[in-house]
């Protein structure tokens with residue numbers, strides 16, 4: 001899969017964040033709890049290295065709770081970093097976020113020395129939902145399209161506490177092929193950038209290895225977990241497609257339809273709470289993947 005992430009546009013965003021960050025006390029990076037590695041932006045790591053960092057693992061309601069815990073522990077071991085898991089629809093997310101920021105920059109947060117927090121995240125990670133919930137109204141959201149300049153937005157969460165939205169659209173940067181598949185499976189990259197069937201097959205292969213019981217329960221196309229694990233991924237894909245009626249005239253499998261069904265089941269949480277990557281896998285990617 002070849003993916004080109006609008007380098008010119010990224011360059012502008014990078015510059016804008018670099019400028020903004022000079023007057024910022026804490027930087028929040030929101031990631032998708034189902035794919036914390038792939039939904040992060042490696043560019044931020046270097047750009048924001050000097051600032052206290054809060055990671056929000058959003059969409060925790062869709063993620064595997066034990067893996068979310070492992071990610072929180074992994075982030076919390078890093079210098080100058082805190083991590084919290086969240087569900088952007090939760091009614092009072094501001095409290096956890098404000099507390100974590102005050103913990104990271106304890107001298108800020110007063111009228112005299114206000115706390116200025118920058119929130120960053122790739123499109124679709126849930127940033128607008130969280131901001132809407134925290135400010136209690138629906139805030140303007142620019143299209144997540146390359147080339148669109150987003151107006152900077154500043155929100156007052158409480159006296160002496162300001163939240164700034166990212167100046168620009170921040171795209172993920174894919175360092176290994178698996179990252180691209182995971183982003184595509186979660187619906188975080190545009191549909192034109194990938195092939196649904198390939199992404200669904202990769203998803204099935206991963207689930208066979210780590211969440212075989214989920215596949216067994218949801219689709220019931222074989223009798224037990226061992227059979228789920230032993231079957232070649234494309235055969236399982238075909239059985240699922242048939243069972244769910246993804247067929248063409250003449251009875252051949254409609255692979256596009258089958259892929260859409262499987263991907264939609266994952267995205268909506270119908271498959272259950274699943275996380276596609278672990279800290280150990282991420283560390284491996286950093287060793288072997290192509291760095292920025």
Ligand code: G4P
Pocket residue numbers: 058059060061062086087088089121122123124125126127128129130141144
């Ligand atoms: P963005 O600003 O980062 O681009 O993301 P946005 O808030 O627009 O959220 C993208 C999608 O993710 C939305 O769904 C939103 O409802 C969903 N979402 C956000 N936070 C959470 C969460 O914590 N858990 C779950 N399960 N979903 C979350 P959508 O279908 O695109 O739009 P909508 O019709 O739900 O508004």
